[in-house]
Structure formats: C-alpha cells, structure tokens
Amino acid sequence: MDVGDVGDGWIEPLSERDEVLTRWVERVAGDLRARLSVPELQRELGEIYTALTVALTAGGTDLRAEQFGELRALLADLSSGRARQGFTPRETAGTVFALKEAATAVMEKRNVGYRDYVRFSEFIDELGLFTFETYVRTRDQVIVEQSNQLLELSTPVIKLWEGVLAVPLVGTLDSARTQMVMESLLEALVSTGSRHAIIDITGVGAVDTQVAQHLLKTVMAAQLMGADCIISGIRPQIAQTVVSLGIEFGEIVTKATLAEALALALRRDGFRFVRRAAGAEIR
Amino acid sequence: MTGMDSQRHPIVTESDVVRVRQVVRTLAVAAKLSLVDQTKMVTAASELARNTLVYGGGGEMMIDLVDSGRRRGVRAVFIDTGPGIPDLDLALTEGWTSGSGLGLGLTGSRRLVDEFAIDSSPGVGTTVRVVKWSR
Amino acid sequence: MDRIPILKMGNLLLVSIQVDLHDQLALDLQDDLSERIVATGARGVLIDISALEIVDSFIGRMLSTIASLSRLLDAETVVVGMRPAVAITLVELGLYMPGVRTALTLEHGLALLGAEVRVSRSDEDEIDDAQGDREPDGLAGYAPVRAGPGGGEPATTGAASRGDGGRTGDR
Numbered sequence: 001m002d003v004g005d006v007g008d009g010w011i012e013p014l015s016e017r018d019e020v021l022t023r024w025v026e027r028v029a030g031d032l033r034a035r036l037s038v039p040e041l042q043r044e045l046g047e048i049y050t051a052l053t054v055a056l057t058a059g060g061t062d063l064r065a066e067q068f069g070e071l072r073a074l075l076a077d078l079s080s081g082r083a084r085q086g087f088t089p090r091e092t093a094g095t096v097f098a099l100k101e102a103a104t105a106v107m108e109k110r111n112v113g114y115r116d117y118v119r120f121s122e123f124i125d126e127l128g129l130f131t132f133e134t135y136v137r138t139r140d141q142v143i144v145e146q147s148n149q150l151l152e153l154s155t156p157v158i159k160l161w162e163g164v165l166a167v168p169l170v171g172t173l174d175s176a177r178t179q180m181v182m183e184s185l186l187e188a189l190v191s192t193g194s195r196h197a198i199i200d201i202t203g204v205g206a207v208d209t210q211v212a213q214h215l216l217k218t219v220m221a222a223q224l225m226g227a228d229c230i231i232s233g234i235r236p237q238i239a240q241t242v243v244s245l246g247i248e249f250g251e252i253v254t255k256a257t258l259a260e261a262l263a264l265a266l267r268r269d270g271f272r273f274v275r276r277a278a279g280a281e282i283r
Numbered sequence: 284m285t286g287m288d289s290q291r292h293p294i295v296t297e298s299d300v301v302r303v304r305q306v307v308r309t310l311a312v313a314a315k316l317s318l319v320d321q322t323k324m325v326t327a328a329s330e331l332a333r334n335t336l337v338y339g340g341g342g343e344m345m346i347d348l349v350d351s352g353r354r355r356g357v358r359a360v361f362i363d364t365g366p367g368i369p370d371l372d373l374a375l376t377e378g379w380t381s382g383s384g385l386g387l388g389l390t391g392s393r394r395l396v397d398e399f400a401i402d403s404s405p406g407v408g409t410t411v412r413v414v415k416w417s418r
Numbered sequence: 419m420d421r422i423p424i425l426k427m428g429n430l431l432l433v434s435i436q437v438d439l440h441d442q443l444a445l446d447l448q449d450d451l452s453e454r455i456v457a458t459g460a461r462g463v464l465i466d467i468s469a470l471e472i473v474d475s476f477i478g479r480m481l482s483t484i485a486s487l488s489r490l491l492d493a494e495t496v497v498v499g500m501r502p503a504v505a506i507t508l509v510e511l512g513l514y515m516p517g518v519r520t521a522l523t524l525e526h527g528l529a530l531l532g533a534e535v536r537v538s539r540s541d542e543d544e545i546d547d548a549q550g551d552r553e554p555d556g557l558a559g560y561a562p563v564r565a566g567p568g569g570g571e572p573a574t575t576g577a578a579s580r581g582d583g584g585r586t587g588d589r
C-alpha cells in the first residue's frame with residue numbers, strides 16, 4: 001500500500017472502479033426507485049467517477065481547482081437535469097452522498113485509517129453541497145421561466161377588427177407584467193400590420209406610478225412606430241391615482257369603454273356607423 | 284460579481300463605434316438579455332463610444348460578461364485620456380451639450396442600463412462604466 | 419458601401435437603410451437627400467428603417483433633420499418600419515423625434531403620403547393637374563381606400579398631433 005500524505009490515504013482505494021461504481025449505481029437506483037434506468041445511471045455516474053478519479057490523481061482536493069473543472073461541469077449537469085425532471089433536492093444530493101457508502105467496503109478492505117476516512121467523507125460532503133447549490137440555482141431559473149410563461153399567457157393580444165388590436169388587462173399590474181404587455185402588443189402591431197392598439201384596463205384594480213409610466217411609454221413607443229394607441233376603461237379610482245401622482249396623460253387618448261375605443265379607431269380609419277331604418281332587412 | 288475574459292476594443296474612428304455596437308450585441312446575446320434589453324445596452328454603448336471618440340479624443344472599451352450568481356450580465360467600460368468633464372452635474376443634465384448633440388447621451392444611456400458610474404477629472408480623462416443584467 | 423442608395427418612385431424618394439450606419443454615412447445621406455429632392459422635385463420621402471437594429475441620438479437627430487430639411491423643400495418625410503425594441507429604447511432614451519412622421523410599414527407610409535402628396539402615376543416629375551380632383555388611382559391600394567372627403571385626414575392626425583407632443587413623459 002502506498003504511503004501518501006496523512007489524510008490522502010482514501011484516494012488510492014478509489015482505483016477499484018468496478019467495485020465502487022457497481023455499488024454506487026445499485027444504491028442510487030434503489031433510492032430513486034427506478035425513475036432512472038440502471039444503464040442510464042451507469043453512464044451518468046461512470047462519467048462522474050472517471051472525472052473524479054482523474055482529478056484526484058492529478059493531486060489536491062480543492063474543488064475549485066482547475067483539474068476539477070470537468071467534474072464540476074458533470075455535477076452541474078446532473079443536478080440541473082434532476083431539478084428539471086422534478087427530483088427533490090434530497091434525492092439529488094443523495095445521489096452524490098451514496099458514493100460514501102458505496103466506497104466504504106473498499107476503504108475497509110484497504111485498512112484506510114480513521115483520519116483518512118473523515119477526509120474522504122468531508123470531500124464527498126463538499127461535492128454534495130456543490131450539487132445542492134446548482135440544484136437550487138436551476139430551480140430558481142425554472143421558476144422564473146414558468147412565471148414568464150404565465151405572464152405571456154395572461155396577456156393575450158386580440159384582434160378586434162382588421163387593423164385594430166386590443167389587450168384587455170385583468171388583475172394586478174406590476175412593472176414586469178406591464179413591460180411584457182408593452183412588448184407583445186408592439187410586436188403584434190408589426191406582425192399583423194395593425195395601425196390601432198387599444199389597452200383596456202377595465203379589469204385592473206389599481207396602478208402605481210411605475211405601471212402608469214409603463215403604460216405611457218407603451219403609448220409613446222406605439223406612436224413612434226406610427227401606430228395609434230388608445231387606453232380604455234380607466235376607472236375613477238385609477239384616474240384619481242394618476243392625477244394625484246401628477247402623471248401627465250395629456251397627449252394620450254383615453255376612452256371610457258373598450259367599445260368606444262374601438263369606435264374611435266374605426267372612425268379614424270374612415271368607417272362610419274349608420275343604423276338601418278326600422279324594418280329594413282338585415283342580412 | 285465575477286468577470287470572465289475581458290476584451291478590449293479601440294475607439295479611434297467612426298467605424299470603431301460601429302464595431303463596438305456589434306461586440307456589445309454579441310455579448311448581450313451571450314448573457315441572454317432579452318431583445319429589448321440587448322437593444323437598450325447596444326444603444327447606450329453607441330452613445331458612450333461616440334462620446335469617447337468625439338469628446339474624449341478617442342480611447343477604448345473594455346467589455347466582459349459578469350455573473351452575480353443569480354443573473355448574468357454585460358459590463359462595458361469606456362475609457363479615454365481626453366480633457367475630462369469639468370462640471371459633471373451639468374454634463375448629466377438632460378439636453379445639455381457642449382457640442383452640437385442632443386445632450387441625451389449620458390442621461391439617456393444612464394436610463395437604459397442597470398448600473399451607471401462615471402468618473403472624470405479635467406486633464407486626466409473620463410471613464411464610464413455600465414452594466415446591464417439579464418432578468 | 420460609402421453611400422446609402424436613394425431610389426426614385428414616381429414623385430417619391432425611397433431610402434432603405436440596410437447597414438449599421440456610421441456617423442459620416444448618416445451625414446452624407448442628409449446631404450444627398452436634399453440634393454435629390456431639389457433635383458427631382460420629389461414631394462415625398464420614405465425612409466425605411468426596418469433593418470436598423472438600433473437608433474441612437476445621432477441617427478435620431480439625422481431623421482429629424484431630414485424631416486425638417488425636406489419640409490423646407492416642400493416634400494413630406496415618413497419614417498417607416500421602426501422595430502418595437504427600437505421604439506421602446508428611444509422612449510427610454512428620451513428621444514421622441516418631434517416633427518418626424520412615422521408609419522408601421524412601407525404600405526402605410528405610402529398611404530400617409532398618398533393622402534396629401536397626390537402621387538403621380540408616371541415617372542414625370544411634373545404632376546398632372548388634370549388629375550387634380552381624383553384619387554391617386556395609379557397607386558390604388560396605397561391611397562386610403564375608404565376615404566371620402568376628408569377621409570384621408572385621420573391617417574395624418576395621429577402622427578401630426580404627436581408633433582412635439584410626445585414629450586409628455588415625465589421622469
């Protein structure tokens with residue numbers, strides 16, 4: 001048996017790859033109750049094991065060191081993959097911690113000392129923590145992505161008439177959502193070649209300064225692009241907020257209802273509305 | 284916040300200003316900024332690069348990707364060793380120009396980015412640092 | 419490329435900006451356009467910026483200057499195709515391009531000009547007075563189709579009322 005530095009005695013036994021890896025795969029497969037197949041795990045954990053032993057042989061146990069780059073990348077893939085597949089943080093970090101038990105038998109067989117074993121254990125803990133961190137970061141990302149998708153879903157741009165688009169806003173408007181509305185509305189104006197946009201806020205509870213500013217900027221951006229933008233359904237409460245905040249809606253055209261806004265847009269396009277005489281045939 | 288592989292780009296001619304815009308666009312895409320945020324960052328960079336060229340007598344841009352752990356971003360620093368700005372408050376007044384511009388470059392680009400810092404001493408030069416983060 | 423091409427279409431000039439403009443190129447375009455307006459007697463100028471990924475204060479000022487210059491030379495300018503991201507950025511920058519008329523697409527831009535420029539059908543620079551009272555049928559589809567008397571007007575009010583009025587933003 002090699003005599004290395006005190007504390008490094010746990011590294012050499014890991015060269016018994018087949019034995020350790022087989023146990024590791026078995027344990028993880030058991031923990032995850034067949035949600036990942038054994039061949040899948042063999043490939044995934046096999047790569048990690050290789051990167052681990054290669055880096056350890058190069059010397060040092062500092063995870064941040066250059067030679068651990070490949071291992072870090074593989075662990076990051078593992079945990080972000082698990083996070084997206086819906087595995088729990090415990091299951092994900094557990095995959096790494098299982099390596100400890102998987103290696104215990106070879107450590108005993110090789111008479112690895114207590115001090116060395118503790119060092120090994122600490123090292124695996126660090127790998128586990130790293131995995132956990134990546135897991136959390138990915139979950140954060142997933143949450144952001146999902147809420148963005150929700151935002152998109154909750155702000156439909158609809159076509160009221162040839163050349164007239166509308167976004168009926170409902171609920172609470174925050175800055176992020178208003179900005180999202182602004183962008184999808186302007187994109188829709190271009191993609192449909194519509195010259196009129198109506199932002200209907202009848203269903204909006206309250207607006208703060210920032211949201212009011214965003215609405216204003218949407219209108220100005222639409223005008224810069226050569227479109228007309230009308231805001232409809234400003235309720236008395238919101239009107240009061242807007243006025244008391246000293247926000248100028250001066251140049252912005254507002255209408256009490258969506259219907260009136262549509263009528264205005266159509267008049268601007270040269271349409272006239274005429275009621276048929278009583279008794280006239282309706283087709 | 285950590286930076287990775289900073290790049291330097293000279294700003295000596297008008298074509299350099301165009302190149303700066305392209306470089307900033309590439310990094311803004313790499314940092315996964317939304318299209319609108321990319322456009323804001325490129326526009327701010329265009330304003331600042333022109334200032335470096337026109338008022339600073341030329342200089343350079345250093346640019347890199349930054350990572351706050353949670354978000355990625357682009358950081359651009361515009362550096363010149365020109366005459367400097369004697370009155371920063373005045374220069375940061377919307378619509379004020381000492382030349383024939385619209386006086387929107389500094390105030391406007393400050394609104395377009397998430398972080399804006401300017402450092403200028405007469406006779407020494409001007410450095411403007413801007414960061415735009417992904418959402 | 420060292421010059422932006424200017425195309426003549428009837429009594430309109432059409433400029434399609436396809437490159438990332440450096441400042442001198444923008445200044446040259448300003449000069450070239452005024453010369454061409456005078457030389458051709460054009461009554462309208464369409465500037466297509468749909469390929470522009472950004473408009474900063476320099477390019478914005480160029481567009482304003484072109485609009486004022488051409489107005490002095492009795493031609494109306496319409497800027498078409500501004501991308502949404504560009505428009506949002508311009509608002510944030512604080513550049514509202516007072517006096518510049520804009521349209522979503524080339525078609526809308528033509529309609530806007532057609533409504534008041536009375537586009538001639540031929541390539542002659544002289545506008546045929548005999549057509550004076552008729553709709554510009556030579557460009558049917560460009561002219562506001564539903565327009566009755568004064569019907570062309572709504573197409574212009576939106577943009578004109580903007581004028582310098584865009585500057586209501588208060589921050």
Ligand SMILES: Nc1ncnc2c1ncn2[C@@H]1O[C@H](COP(=O)(O)OP(=O)(O)O)[C@@H](O)[C@H]1O
Pocket residue numbers: 330334335338339363365366367368374375379380381382383384385386387388389390409
């Ligand atoms: N790098 C610089 N060096 C010296 N002066 C500068 C620099 N950048 C800006 N300035 C000064 O600040 C003023 C405002 O700049 P800016 O807001 O970009 O407007 P503009 O470019 O239209 O003048 C400039 O007119 C100039 O006097």
Ligand SMILES: [Mg+2]
Pocket residue numbers: 330333334384387388389
């Ligand atoms: Mg400037």
